[in-house]
Amino acid sequence: MKAMLLGFLxxxxxxxxxxxxxxxxxxxxxxxxxxxxxxx
Amino acid sequence: MLRMALALVLMLTLAPAGFAQESTPDTTAEIxxxxxxxxxxxxxxxxRQAGQKLDDSFRxxxxxxxxxxxxxxxxxxxxxxxxxxxxxxxxxxxxxxVKVSAGGDVATVLVQDGGMRWHEFRDTxxxxxxxxxxxxxxxxxxxxYVLHGRIKIDDGRTGRTVTRFKAIERxxxxxxxxxxxxxxxxxxxxxxxxxxxxxxxxxxxxxFLLVWSKWVHNNVAWAFILGLVMIFVMWVVHNIPNRTDLxxxxxxxxxxxxxDHPPAKKFNAGQKMIFWSVILFGGSIALTGVSLLFPxxxxxxxxxxxxxxxxxxxxxxxxxxxxxxxxxxxEMQLAQAWHAILAFxxxxxxxxxxxxxxxxxxxxxxxxxxxxxxxxxxxxxxSIWLEEYKAAERDTNGNAAKTAAE
Numbered sequence: 443m444k445a446m447l448l449g450f451l452x453x454x455x456x457x458x459x460x461x462x463x464x465x466x467x468x469x470x471x472x473x474x475x476x477x478x479x480x481x482x
Numbered sequence: 483m484l485r486m487a488l489a490l491v492l493m494l495t496l497a498p499a500g501f502a503q504e505s506t507p508d509t510t511a512e513i514x515x516x517x518x519x520x521x522x523x524x525x526x527x528x529x530r531q532a533g534q535k536l537d538d539s540f541r542x543x544x545x546x547x548x549x550x551x552x553x554x555x556x557x558x559x560x561x562x563x564x565x566x567x568x569x570x571x572x573x574x575x576x577x578x579x580v581k582v583s584a585g586g587d588v589a590t591v592l593v594q595d596g597g598m599r600w601h602e603f604r605d606t607x608x609x610x611x612x613x614x615x616x617x618x619x620x621x622x623x624x625x626x627y628v629l630h631g632r633i634k635i636d637d638g639r640t641g642r643t644v645t646r647f648k649a650i651e652r653x654x655x656x657x658x659x660x661x662x663x664x665x666x667x668x669x670x671x672x673x674x675x676x677x678x679x680x681x682x683x684x685x686x687x688x689x690f691l692l693v694w695s696k697w698v699h700n701n702v703a704w705a706f707i708l709g710l711v712m713i714f715v716m717w718v719v720h721n722i723p724n725r726t727d728l729x730x731x732x733x734x735x736x737x738x739x740x741x742d743h744p745p746a747k748k749f750n751a752g753q754k755m756i757f758w759s760v761i762l763f764g765g766s767i768a769l770t771g772v773s774l775l776f777p778x779x780x781x782x783x784x785x786x787x788x789x790x791x792x793x794x795x796x797x798x799x800x801x802x803x804x805x806x807x808x809x810x811x812x813e814m815q816l817a818q819a820w821h822a823i824l825a826f827x828x829x830x831x832x833x834x835x836x837x838x839x840x841x842x843x844x845x846x847x848x849x850x851x852x853x854x855x856x857x858x859x860x861x862x863x864x865s866i867w868l869e870e871y872k873a874a875e876r877d878t879n880g881n882a883a884k885t886a887a888e
Contacts (some may be wrong), residue, residue: 443851445649449656449709453664456708457701464701469776 520544538575545572576809588778588810600815608819609673612826619830623837633737633843635858643854644871651716652853658709658760664702666829668695673822700775707768714761720748721758726866727751737838745865756835763828770821774814781813783820 513525522541529536546564553559564572572578573593580590647655671679672695679688729744730751736743737752744750749757773780787804790796796804808816839846845859860868 445652445853446656446851449653450660452653452657452708453661453702453705456705457698460701460704461697464775 515540541571542575542577544568545575545577576807586778591809591811594809594811596809596812596815600819603819604673604822608822608826609677612822613674615826615830616833619833623833623842627837627842630737632841635844635856636741636743636862637858639845639856640858642857643848644857644860644868645853646849646855646860647853649853651713652850654709654712654716655850657705658713658764661702661706661709662764662828662832665699665706666825666832668699668702669822669825671695672699703768703771703775706764707772710761710764710768713757717749717757718761721754723751723754727754743862743865746863746867747870748864748867750864752838756831759828759831763824763831767821767824767828770817770824773817774821777814778810781808781810783813783816784808 513523513529515521515523515526517523520540521544526536546568548563551559551561551563569578570593573580574595576591576594578592580592582589671691675688675692675695679691724747726745726747727750730746733739733742733744735750735752769782773782784806787808788806791803791806796802839850843863845856846863848855848859857868860871
């Protein structure tokens, strides 16, 4: 039972962590596809 | 049975071919277009409306030629060799030389009518067949339960238990299972929200749910991928098919027909099928999911189609060649379609897995609940594994006693 709860807790921790990391990377943001960095 | 399983995997692997083949020309119908000067005729339009496949090369290739422009001093000499209609055709069929100042390759695609086919597929075929697959599976499981009832431990519980799964195995399983359920639910909300939730709760409530579903889906996906890697590493060695599986399948696992429970190692053939479905389908879902998370950065299908064409398998079964020139948007459309198709198939498989691991079989849940299963359950469903477990335990106890005596 403890393993199951830890598994579920890990899902929440990973999701929040992933959101922070991906947010920092600026993934899927408008800047990524139309900002100055991608002008050619 | 193994051959059937292989055929199923092959069919599912080749399934996107049908989706990608929608633009495949049908060369059997020759239409006389002299009356329209080569442009499409009423027959073309009616055939398209009837859902028939048309050879579009008569217009995809009609994009003009600057070299044919009249000389500067001739009549119409300043108009060039390409008409407006020809320019639009070139844009539509991706042969126009488009230059953009921002956005890269994606932005050079100004017209992409494959989006309409994808949209129609998602809104009709995917929802209909996917939805009915899930409902059909639940009904089939209910009927199975009504007919067969719960699979009991034949001789009752002994009260003695053996450790079936260690804590780390159960952690990996629940990480995968929990994330899969969350991903399944949020995926279904995204696909069906507009159809079922908007009429009940209105657009605002649906939009709120969609925003959260998208956030949850995009971020919980990483937990699913980690769980997938964990169970693969921990269990792959126990899931390699062997002769015991053939015997187990012939007996229907002692579940489908008769009550003679065939011997099995740590995992029986049914569990191995679940394992490989989760690994292969889940892996493919994860791959396409990551491709969708980073739009246009990880194109998968043109390369996969190229490899599939090279095997010659599709040509052998009369499906022709798959397109290997795909616009970035087409890659995304195919990734979404494939992601969703496999997700529906895997959800149906997981329904059966959840059923047999909970209400369907007495004692089965303990394996993933506490990790300890009753010896009678283990003897009934995994007799070879139990023998090996006891032999290993005897060895350990023997060695410990020897060490203590010394």
